[in-house]
Amino acid sequence: MLKLSKTVRQIVVALALFTFGLMITITIKKSNEPQVLSNARENELVQVLTELNRQNEQLSIEINDQEDVLDSLQSGSTQNANQAALDRANALGVLAGTKTVLGPGITMVLKGDSASINAFTLIDAVQELRDAGSVAIQINNVRVVANTWFIDTVGGVSISGAVKNTPINIKVIGEPQTLETAMRIPGGFEQSVIANGGEIEIKRSNIVEIDATLTPEPPKIAQPTN
Amino acid sequence: MIAFVGLLLGVIVGIFINPTVPGWILPYLPIAVVAALDAVFGGIRANLEKVFDDQVFIISFLSNIVLAALIVFLGDQLGVGSQLSTGVVVVLAMRIFANAAAIRRLIFKM
Incomplete structure (x- = not known):
């Protein structure tokens, strides 16, 4: 047994409990972060x-x-x-995404910092909207199609290379009722944005105009057969 | 008394800092926390039974964390990581409940 003064021993115990408190809070924080594949x-x-x-x-x-x-x-x-x-x-x-589209749907405005509005949030939104049967999606002035990508950058979220800051406007064409329900479902997209400190506004609309288009590029790597 | 100040300080610091935890540690962190929780409950029980020894506490605290993380790591290598971590959590939870029951008995006997 080591001969140490009572105070030193108490400090060592306090240090262990300090580590414990640190571990608990960090673990809780980390487990609340969006799950990434890495x-x-x-x-x-x-x-x-x-x-x-x-x-x-x-x-x-x-x-x-x-x-x-x-x-x-x-x-x-x-x-x-x-x-x-x-x-x-x-x-x-x-x-x-080569044609402009007009139809019923919803519009959303997202506000918040990088903790609430980031690439993961936008991917989540797009996936939920697709599950809810969206026909066409536009984020700010970028049309979302099969090969659209999102990544967090220093200046904001980059959508296929175009860096966007909040507020982010999302226009979606589809069955408005279904789309709104998909966004507002308990524990769903709206709640997760609010839980992370962001703001979200969802509006149903009879006419949503999606005016951003993409120019189709001739296939470089994949060649269609037949 | 100093011990609880340390715990409180740890929680507060943990809330305000946001460290980047290396990816390979992340799966083991929750297990380590549960293991540490078990050691802390054991310590409280020993304290109430008036047999608390700080050296025993420190050693059980560290060995609990290392052993729990090691078992899960081994499980991951063997391909039964999630099952083993469930097992470890179940065993530790049982010990925590046993200690909590002992603590309750000690408090209400007084």
Whole structure:
């Protein structure tokens, strides 16, 4: 046994409890932060991977179906083919963000600092909106499409390279009731923004105009077959 | 008395600083906290039973944290990390409850 004075021993115990208090608060803070893949466990990553593989399979099936449609169009009459092609072009234009879109939906205004409004928040919003069946999304003046990306930068959130600061305006076209419910669901997007100290305003609207478009780029790496 | 001031100070400092914790530590932090909690409850019980020894406390505090983190780390390497961490948390929680019950009995006997 070490011979130490009573005060020193008490200080050592206090130091241990100091570390304990520090650990508790830091752990609580860290566990409230958005989960990122970089600190996920191996089996969690495996789950994510499995999910992606499953989606991939479904999409492959869809591609096959679409190829069948294409085949039937190529062998069908010109009139039908033209009309169908026009419909497809319009649908794909909305999907790929090359056409402006008008329709019912919701508008949202997000305010807050980087703790409440960051790349993760925006990805969360886009995912929730897509789940709720959104047709087209625009964040400030950037059209959100399949390959839109978000990252936190010093100046704010970068959306496909364009740095945006709060307030962030999000315009969404889709079934307004469904979209609003998806945003306001308990424990959902609205609450998580407010819980992190941000402000959010959600408005339903009969006419939302999405005016940002993208210019389609010819495929560089992937070449469509057929 | 100094001990509780230390605890309070730790909580306050923890609230105001925002350190970057290395990614590889993050999975072990919650386990370490539960292990430390177990040691603290054990310490309170020993104190009420008037057998508290600061050296025993410090050693149990540190060894609890290291052992718990080590078991979970080993589990991660063996591919049973989440199961083992659940096991560790269950065992530690049982000990915490046992200690809490003893503390309750000691307080209400007085």
